[in-house]
Amino acid sequence: MEDARFSSGQMIAITVLRVAVGWHFLYEGIAKLTAASWSAAGYLKQARGPFAGLFKWLAGEPNLLANADLITMWGLTLVGLLLILGLFTKLASLGGIGFIVLFYLANPPFVGYFYSIPTEGSYLIVNKNLVELCALVVVLVTGSGRFAGLDRIVHGLFGRQRIATA
Amino acid sequence: MAGEDKKGKGAVQAGTAGPKKLDRREVLMGLSTVPALGLFGYAWSRQRRYQQARLQEAAAQPVAAGDLQEINVALLGAGAQGQVLTDAMLRIPGLRFRAVCDVWTEYNQKRVVNSLRKFKHEVNGYEDYREMLDKEKELDAVVIATPDFWHEKHAVDCLKAGKQVYCEKEMSNTLEGARAMVAAARETGKLLQIGHQRRSNPRYLHCYEKLIGEAKLLGRIVTINGQWNRALTPDLGAPDRYAIPDARLKQYGFRDMRQFRNWRWYRGLGGGPIVDLGSHQIDIYSWFLGVNPSAVTARGGTLYHDPVTHEWYDTAMVVYDYDTALGPAMGYYQTQTTNGSQGYFENFMGDQGTLLISESEVHGARLYRDTNAPAWDTWVQRGFIAAPKIQEVQEKDDTAVTDVRESISPDEHLVPIVIRDPFHQPHLQNFFDAVRGKATLNCPSEEAYATAVAVLKVNEAIEAKSRLSFKPEDFTI
Numbered sequence A: 001m002e003d004a005r006f007s008s009g010q011m012i013a014i015t016v017l018r019v020a021v022g023w024h025f026l027y028e029g030i031a032k033l034t035a036a037s038w039s040a041a042g043y044l045k046q047a048r049g050p051f052a053g054l055f056k057w058l059a060g061e062p063n064l065l066a067n068a069d070l071i072t073m074w075g076l077t078l079v080g081l082l083l084i085l086g087l088f089t090k091l092a093s094l095g096g097i098g099f100i101v102l103f104y105l106a107n108p109p110f111v112g113y114f115y116s117i118p119t120e121g122s123y124l125i126v127n128k129n130l131v132e133l134c135a136l137v138v139v140l141v142t143g144s145g146r147f148a149g150l151d152r153i154v155h156g157l158f159g160r161q162r163i164a165t166a
Numbered sequence B: 001m002a003g004e005d006k007k008g009k010g011a012v013q014a015g016t017a018g019p020k021k022l023d024r025r026e027v028l029m030g031l032s033t034v035p036a037l038g039l040f041g042y043a044w045s046r047q048r049r050y051q052q053a054r055l056q057e058a059a060a061q062p063v064a065a066g067d068l069q070e071i072n073v074a075l076l077g078a079g080a081q082g083q084v085l086t087d088a089m090l091r092i093p094g095l096r097f098r099a100v101c102d103v104w105t106e107y108n109q110k111r112v113v114n115s116l117r118k119f120k121h122e123v124n125g126y127e128d129y130r131e132m133l134d135k136e137k138e139l140d141a142v143v144i145a146t147p148d149f150w151h152e153k154h155a156v157d158c159l160k161a162g163k164q165v166y167c168e169k170e171m172s173n174t175l176e177g178a179r180a181m182v183a184a185a186r187e188t189g190k191l192l193q194i195g196h197q198r199r200s201n202p203r204y205l206h207c208y209e210k211l212i213g214e215a216k217l218l219g220r221i222v223t224i225n226g227q228w229n230r231a232l233t234p235d236l237g238a239p240d241r242y243a244i245p246d247a248r249l250k251q252y253g254f255r256d257m258r259q260f261r262n263w264r265w266y267r268g269l270g271g272g273p274i275v276d277l278g279s280h281q282i283d284i285y286s287w288f289l290g291v292n293p294s295a296v297t298a299r300g301g302t303l304y305h306d307p308v309t310h311e312w313y314d315t316a317m318v319v320y321d322y323d324t325a326l327g328p329a330m331g332y333y334q335t336q337t338t339n340g341s342q343g344y345f346e347n348f349m350g351d352q353g354t355l356l357i358s359e360s361e362v363h364g365a366r367l368y369r370d371t372n373a374p375a376w377d378t379w380v381q382r383g384f385i386a387a388p389k390i391q392e393v394q395e396k397d398d399t400a401v402t403d404v405r406e407s408i409s410p411d412e413h414l415v416p417i418v419i420r421d422p423f424h425q426p427h428l429q430n431f432f433d434a435v436r437g438k439a440t441l442n443c444p445s446e447e448a449y450a451t452a453v454a455v456l457k458v459n460e461a462i463e464a465k466s467r468l469s470f471k472p473e474d475f476t477i
Helices: A008-034 A041-045 A052-059 A062-085 A089-106 A128-142 A150-165 B002-015 B024-031 B034-059 B080-089 B105-118 B129-135 B148-160 B175-188 B202-214 B246-251 B257-261 B273-289 B377-381 B425-435 B445-464
Strands: B071-076 B095-101 B124-126 B141-144 B164-167 B192-194 B221-229 B295-301 B315-324 B327-336 B344-350 B353-357 B365-369 B411-414
Touching: A008 A062, A008 A089, A008 A128, A008 B034, A041 A052, A041 A062, A052 A062, A052 A089, A062 A089, A062 B034, A089 A128, A150 B024, B071 B080, B071 B129, B080 B095, B080 B105, B080 B141, B080 B425, B095 B105, B095 B129, B105 B124, B124 B129, B129 B148, B141 B148, B141 B425, B148 B164, B148 B175, B164 B425, B175 B192, B175 B445, B192 B425, B192 B445, B202 B273, B202 B353, B202 B365, B221 B273, B273 B315, B273 B327, B273 B344, B273 B445, B295 B445, B315 B445
Parallel strands: B071 B095, B071 B141, B095 B124, B141 B164, B164 B192, B221 B327
Antiparallel strands: B221 B344, B295 B315, B315 B327, B344 B353, B353 B365, B365 B411
């Protein structure tokens, strides 16, 4: 990219990062949508940390839970699609960050917590959720959709229309 | 990004063309990540095909279905237990699902119908089982997993309509209901298998036939201890948008959605944990001992839950007396629903050995040879039991107090039967084998009736606060 702050190589790398995170979100969403009867209830019931009470309460409220399940399934899918396409990238990044913050807070790898759920690694404060969140922050602040993504077209059209009406 | 924005807008401004004339480079860069979506779609479709193939594989065993007479099956009651049975039946070859009946048309019925259609079973959904029996003329068998208080009506009507019936336990919430079911089975000459699925479990069959029957490894069984410890679980709910209209709930005997979802806790509908959980295990007591109990003493109560919404006892502690062919025996049983530690198991103690057995793989089955019993090497050689576990040498702890009267810990032998199928599959398989005339039922209604007599009496004994006796004729019809 012929930008003052980032080279094309740097912007391509960030775009690859954006697409990879989007891919992960999209599959997490689609896998839940196509599962026979996915629900966040199990995950929420295992909640730990300062917000455990809130998550467990949510698991016990069928109406709220049903909505939370829908929002999670469709939200992840939508965020994934938008990130891959680079459409409304900033909004999608923010949405993705919102989801991950919730996932992170439900089962945080804080000092003194011992989980019985098997994990594939060892974590202290920073886990893969947090790393993915940081990746989305990078995508958010660099606006990678306007480099390679539908945002570039949208912004082009938007800009021109403004000029046309000006 | 800010710098790029300026640049981008600058480029467009420089173009000054109409809305359709986007710079080619802009369009290409804009669409550059779309192929990633195509790649995702390809990978996902591959993944879907793989998963479908695995499901189909699991559903259809490599048995030549052509050699099997296909059995047309309907599921009556598509709740949690109905789903468990459906999952197990999908692994049994030669079954053709034709119908699913459930009054919760908004949710359960739809879920099971959709999942069966995925397996290419063309099923019709019904709310009213009578309509199903009227319309689905070609049905051979009906599998019933409705709430206990519906079993009598459902089973009797299905039998009278000429169907073979597999009905979940407890066969009824009343003995009158259970008797009517046995009578209908006898009258129609149709099969009625009750879902005490341990009766077909290879591990239980091995212990019953080989270890207790043939090798007599326990000697004379004198005491039994069985438990089902279930962790605290919140009551079931349902989203409002899936709620069953009040009129339909009332029509099918439920006060409201809460009662519908949690019927097991309500008098007149279910029997509480002693019936839901205890029934499975108390059934094994009589089976392994070869006799029905002669008396029962029980204490229990709603110690933890709200008695308004949990009408049946959440805790029960029971002692049965038995007069076995070898002498008297006693069986203790405990069920509680506030702590899941140790799960569920039955422990049979004889004068030569102990059998700790469970449907769960957590406990599996293990045998302990009592020190005065003859050596079991022959049975290890014949593969009835595994070689004894090597006892680890304990580090001496000088502060520990040892009592000279303490018994030496007995040898532990694992029972080499591992269950890889869903728990209910062998019992359903036995039923369908019987439908084809290739087996006899492992739990016909008469057997299940005797268990219902023993189990339903517990709630009576808790209320009476006294020891209640059984007469041998109580168990027969």
